Amino acid sequence: MKAPETEALEIVQAHPSRRLPNALLRRLVQAVLAGEKARLRYLSLVLTDHATVRELNRTYLGHDYDTDVLSFPLSEEPGVVEGEIYVDLDTAAERHAEFGATFTQEACRYVVHGLLHLLGYDDATPEARAHMHRLEDRYLQAAGLL
Template identity: 40%
Template structure:
């Protein structure tokens, strides 16, 4: 189940994200949809990086019945990257959601040996999405 907190004026349906979340985990997930300004502030306050980013993940401390954690996504980044790459905002949101969810599940592309990229690729194929965040970044 997704606890959706839309802090923007953009209307967004999470039904596709609910399908993805249910296929990956049965834990509750908080999803915060925000703007570049707001995500830059969160990034600065929690990571010491003073700039906007597309997605942030904050795992919860595990205890029985605890939510998996929070995923924060910038709608501004979703819209600009979707436009730049020629796919829908729904597809971009799903890609970022999968990326954030894998981080909540303990995957870390910065230190693993490709496990997160492989899992992300598997999910992208399963849900018929365009290239993943990790794959796009590796191609740059």
Template identity: 40%
Template sequence: MIELDNRTSLQIDIGIVEKIADFLTKKEIELIITDSQEMREINKTHRNIDKDTDVLSFPYEDMPMCPLGSIVISSFYVEEKAKELGHSQNDEFALLFIHGLLHLLGYDHEVDSGEMREKEAELIRKFNLPQSLIVRTEGNI
């Protein structure tokens, strides 16, 4: 189950992200859509990085009945990347959601040996999403 907090005017159909979440976990997920300014503030506060970003994940303590965590997605990046890469905002949103959800599930592309990228590719194929997440992240492994 996804608890959506959309703090922007971005109109997203969360049906696909609900399917992705249900496929990977039965735990509740808080999903926040915000603007670049708030995303920058969150990134600075929690990661000490003073710039905006596309997606952030905040896992909760693993306890029974506790939500899995929070995913924060920037509406600016959804709009810009969708336009730049020529796919829908819903597809871009789903790609960022996958990335954030895998972080909540313990994947970490910054330290693993490609497992997160492989899981992203698997989910992108399964849910028939554009391959652009793979292409744009391969150079950042």
């Protein structure tokens, strides 16, 4: 099976001091695309801080609070990823221990969560949240993170 293309993946390391390895992020995105049998048209993955994510949350969603990840779809074509994901690395740094995860594992969970949203998954009910969490675990494991 041919590996999913990642040329359309733009990784923006916008946090002033925290980073994740680009190669790991590419591997993670590939694992989700392969597992979901999805095609990547374009993805901007922005790793940033509390202030940026909160401002985006307030401006575009009307929510004036911190959140771990925001996804903005640019297309709703089934099986195609086209959009933007903003990951709050500060939240991952603050909360990873409470989940028994490393900083990298927690931040990568946010990446997978954002990708799943772009693929049409939601977490509006306890059942849907549990399903997304199981998928997150599957893809983190596929990328060698669990």
